[in-house]
Amino acid sequence: MISIAAIAAFCLGVTSQAAIIVPRQAAYSTDSGLAGQTIYMPSTVPANVKLPVIVWGVGGCSDSGTATAEFHQELASYGFLVIVNNGPTSRGTVAADTLVTAANWAEKVAGTGKYASVDKSRIAVAGWSCGGLQAYTVANDPRWVTIGIFSSGQLDASQSVPVASKIVKPIFYFLGGNGDPAQTPGTRDYGNLPKTTPAWIGTDNKGHGHSGTGTFTAPAIKTAAVRWAQWLLRGNTTAATFFTNNAEATKAGWTGISSQSLDKIAVTPI
Numbered sequence: 001m002i003s004i005a006a007i008a009a010f011c012l013g014v015t016s017q018a019a020i021i022v023p024r025q026a027a028y029s030t031d032s033g034l035a036g037q038t039i040y041m042p043s044t045v046p047a048n049v050k051l052p053v054i055v056w057g058v059g060g061c062s063d064s065g066t067a068t069a070e071f072h073q074e075l076a077s078y079g080f081l082v083i084v085n086n087g088p089t090s091r092g093t094v095a096a097d098t099l100v101t102a103a104n105w106a107e108k109v110a111g112t113g114k115y116a117s118v119d120k121s122r123i124a125v126a127g128w129s130c131g132g133l134q135a136y137t138v139a140n141d142p143r144w145v146t147i148g149i150f151s152s153g154q155l156d157a158s159q160s161v162p163v164a165s166k167i168v169k170p171i172f173y174f175l176g177g178n179g180d181p182a183q184t185p186g187t188r189d190y191g192n193l194p195k196t197t198p199a200w201i202g203t204d205n206k207g208h209g210h211s212g213t214g215t216f217t218a219p220a221i222k223t224a225a226v227r228w229a230q231w232l233l234r235g236n237t238t239a240a241t242f243f244t245n246n247a248e249a250t251k252a253g254w255t256g257i258s259s260q261s262l263d264k265i266a267v268t269p270i
């Protein structure tokens, strides 16, 4: 039997940098320099692989940092440092600026110690439901490469234009269909983006929790999130076809797909 390490070494030898690794093999940890947040990293990082950063706002702005652990583990295992803005067991309410705190911390530790592989030039912000609203709140921080809105949108219709019309970074909406109270708000926000802003929207019909239980365990949402991060943060153009050619997303269970200005996305591959 060929070991995973041998396969990884083989891939690294023949492709530029097959970025990972072992799906779902990513542990979470905490760091005394980043109180009240939960950090997910791949369990092993080949020497020449860089880890872009995803800061994530939890559902309800109060879910624990492990409430959707399997989803974050899966994402991290593809070569990302995922920082979730609540402690592993905390159910305390968190503020939107914790996302900025996470990015500040990532910038500080990148290149040092266990974070030697972290690439601070590639940081995304995302969030689920109330956490998605927090991503919107800090959306104009110039560091974000992209914004991920998961089952979220401005519930107050009067806020849609003021918020959405200011978004310039590529923004991706992953909505849950008719069972998702964010379906209408998210769709409305998408419609109010500047037409020059690269954007994608789709619905997986899994409801507000994306799996019916709020655990983000369904393959459709995991696949879409991984492809989003691979394209926007790693510059992987193979992953891009999930969004630029509806066939893949449709096969994965996504409907109501629309996009605009995706041809403006240009990311140097790492």
Ligand SMILES: *[C@@H]1O[C@H](CO)[C@@H](O)[C@H](O)[C@H]1NC(C)=O
Residues within 6 Å of the ligand: 015, 017, 018, 019, 020, 227, 230, 236, 237, 238, 239
């Ligand atoms: C690029 O993305 C595709 C689709 O997700 C994946 O199969 C491939 O391994 C990725 N390549 C690298 C170098 O990460």
